[in-house]
Amino acid sequence: MPTLWHGRFAEGPAEALQALNHSIGFDQRMFREDIACSRAHVRMLARVGLFEAADVETVLVALDAVETEMSDGSFAFVDSDEDIHTAVERRVTELAGDAGARLHTGRSRNDQVATDLRLWVRREMAELAALVARLQATLAACADDAGDAYLPGYTHLQQAQPVLLAHHLLAHGWALSRDVDRLLGARDRADVSPLGAGALAGSSLPLDPDGVADDLGFATRFENSLDAVSDRDFVVEALFALALLGVHLSRLGEEIVLWSTDEFGFVALDDAFSTGSSMLPQKKNPDVAELARGKAGRLIGNLTGLLASLKGLPLAYNKDLQEDKEPLFDSCDTIRLTLLALDGMVATLGFDTDRMSESADSPYASAVDLAEFLVVAGMPFREAHAVIGGHVRTALAGGGTLTDLVAADERLGPEAAKLLVPGAAVLRRTTPGGAGPEPVAEQRQRFADRLAAQAERI
Ligand code: ARG
Numbered sequence: 001m002p003t004l005w006h007g008r009f010a011e012g013p014a015e016a017l018q019a020l021n022h023s024i025g026f027d028q029r030m031f032r033e034d035i036a037c038s039r040a041h042v043r044m045l046a047r048v049g050l051f052e053a054a055d056v057e058t059v060l061v062a063l064d065a066v067e068t069e070m071s072d073g074s075f076a077f078v079d080s081d082e083d084i085h086t087a088v089e090r091r092v093t094e095l096a097g098d099a100g101a102r103l104h105t106g107r108s109r110n111d112q113v114a115t116d117l118r119l120w121v122r123r124e125m126a127e128l129a130a131l132v133a134r135l136q137a138t139l140a141a142c143a144d145d146a147g148d149a150y151l152p153g154y155t156h157l158q159q160a161q162p163v164l165l166a167h168h169l170l171a172h173g174w175a176l177s178r179d180v181d182r183l184l185g186a187r188d189r190a191d192v193s194p195l196g197a198g199a200l201a202g203s204s205l206p207l208d209p210d211g212v213a214d215d216l217g218f219a220t221r222f223e224n225s226l227d228a229v230s231d232r233d234f235v236v237e238a239l240f241a242l243a244l245l246g247v248h249l250s251r252l253g254e255e256i257v258l259w260s261t262d263e264f265g266f267v268a269l270d271d272a273f274s275t276g277s278s279m280l281p282q283k284k285n286p287d288v289a290e291l292a293r294g295k296a297g298r299l300i301g302n303l304t305g306l307l308a309s310l311k312g313l314p315l316a317y318n319k320d321l322q323e324d325k326e327p328l329f330d331s332c333d334t335i336r337l338t339l340l341a342l343d344g345m346v347a348t349l350g351f352d353t354d355r356m357s358e359s360a361d362s363p364y365a366s367a368v369d370l371a372e373f374l375v376v377a378g379m380p381f382r383e384a385h386a387v388i389g390g391h392v393r394t395a396l397a398g399g400g401t402l403t404d405l406v407a408a409d410e411r412l413g414p415e416a417a418k419l420l421v422p423g424a425a426v427l428r429r430t431t432p433g434g435a436g437p438e439p440v441a442e443q444r445q446r447f448a449d450r451l452a453a454q455a456e457r458i
Contacts, residue, residue: 001080004089023083023322026329031070033119034084034112035063037195038092040215041107048206050106055099062095063088083322084116085109106207108199110229110317115195117324119216121238124332125187129180129458131339132245133451136180138347139173140447148437150426151266151356152365161368162360162426163435165351170440170447175248177447180454182241189237193218194228200316201225230316232306232324239303242331246299249338253292256345260286265355270348273341288345295334302327361422363402367392369419369428370406377411387411 003013013021042059045051051059066088069075081087086109093100143166153163193216196202196209202225213221222228259266269286277283309323367388374384391409395402407417418424429436433443 001078003080004086024081026326027084030084030116030120033116034088035067037115040212044208044212058096058099062092066091085112106203106205110199111194111197118190121190122187125183129183132176132180135343136173136176138343139169143169149353152360162365164440167435167440172252179245186237186241190234191219193221197225197228226316235324235328239331242335243299243303246296250293250296253289256289257286268350273345288341292338292342295338299331302331363420366420366425373416
C-alpha cells in the first residue's frame with residue numbers, strides 16, 4: 001500500500017523511518033474523535049458546495065463501517081497506516097472509492113490531529129473530574145462516619161494540636177476540589193476547534209471553520225491558523241492538572257502508609273486493598289497507597305517531558321508535536337487507575353479512633369490553650385508562651401506533671417488545669433475553618449455544597 005504522500009517520492013520509506021515515525025501504535029485510541037472530525041468535515045464541505053450530497057452519504061456510511069471495525073477489533077491495519085488519520089482515510093477510500101478520495105479536501109493532518117486531541121482532552125478531563133468527585137464523596141462519607149473522633153494534628157510530623165478526624169479527611173477533600181477546578185479549566189481551554197487551519201495557513205477553498213466547530217460541539221474556533229496547529233498548551237495544562245492531582249493523591253497515600261504502621265496504628269487496611277509478602281507470612285502491605293505516592297513521579301515526568309519537547313519549537317507544526325500523546329494518555333490512564341484503587345482503599349479503611357485519641361491526649365497538646373488562658377487574663381502572648389514553655393520544660397525534666405504545675409501556678413490555677421483534660425483541646429477550636437466540632441459541622445455543609453456545585457460543572 002503506498003503512503004498518502006507517495007506522489008512526490010521515487011522510493012518508499014525505510015523500515016527504520018517507519019518504526020520511528022509511525023504513531024499508529026498509540027494514536028489509534030483517538031479513532032472515535034478522528035472519525036467524528038471527518039463526519040463534521042465532510043458535512044461542512046457539502047454545505048459550502050465542495051461535496052455532492054450523494055458522496056456525503058457514501059463517505060458517512062464508510063465512516064460508520066470504519067468505526068464499527070475499529071470498535072470490534074476487526075479493522076485490518078496495513079504497513080502504510082502511519083497514524084490514525086492515515087488509517088481512517090485509507091479505509092474510507094477503499095470503501096467509498098472516489099468519494100473517499102475527496103475527504104481530505106481543505107484539510108491537513110496538522111489541523112486534524114490538533115482537533116482530535118482537543119476532543120479527547122475535553123472528554124477525558126470531564127471523566128477524570130467525575131472520578132475525583134467520587135473520591136471526594138468517599139472522604140466526605142468517612143468524615144461523617146468519624147463523628148467527633150479526633151487525632152493528633154502534626155506539623156513537622158511532630159504532634160502539634162488535636163484535630164477532628166473529619167477535619168483531617170476533609171483537608172484532602174478540599175485540595176481535590178481545586179484539582180477538579182483545574183481539570184475543568186483544562187477542559188474549557190481545550191474546547192476550541194482548530195479544524196480549518198489546514199497545514200498552517202488556512203485554505204483557498206471556501207471552508208467554514210465556525211460551522212465545523214459548531215458541528216463538533218466546540219465552544220469556539222481558532223483565531224489564528226499558525227497558533228491552532230502548533231501549540232499544545234492545552235495538553236500541558238491537562239498534564240499539569242493531572243500531575244498536581246497526583247501530588248495530592250501521593251500525600252493522601254503517604255498518610256495511609258504512615259497510619260497503617262504498627263507504630264501509628266490509626267487505620268487497618270481491608271484485605272481487598274492490601275497485599276501480602278512472598279516471604280514474611282505476617283505482612284500486610286499498603287501497596288495501593290504506596291503506588292499512589294509513587295505514580296506522582298511519572299505524572300510529573302510526563303509534564304516536564306512535554307514542556308521540554310515544546311520548548312523552542314518554531315511555528316508552526318513540527319513532528320516533535322507527535323510526542324504529545326503518549327505522556328497525555330499515560331497520565332490519564334495512571335490517574336484513572338490510581339483514583340479507582342485509592343477510592344476503594346479509603347472506603348474500606350478501618351479507623352482505630354481509640355488509638356487516635358490516646359495518641360492525641362498528651363497534656364502538651366493543650367499547651368497553647370494554657371497560653372491563651374493567660375492572654376484572656378491580659379498577659380501579652382509572648383510572655384504567656386514563655387510561662388507555659390517553662391512549665392513544659394519543668395514537667396519534661398521530671399519536676400511534676402504539667403497539670404500539677406499549672407494548678408499550683410497562681411496565674412493559672414485549677415480552672416486552667418481543666419484545659420488539660422483529655423478531649424478538651426479539640427473542643428476549643430471554634431474559629432471558622434478550624435479543627436473543632438463546631439466549625440467542622442459548618443465545613444461539612446460547605447463541602448457538600450461544593451460537591452453539588454462541582455457536579456453541575458462536570
Ligand atoms: N501523527 C501526527 C502527530 O501526531 C499527525 C500529524 C502529522 N503531520 C505531518 N505533517 N506529518 O502529530
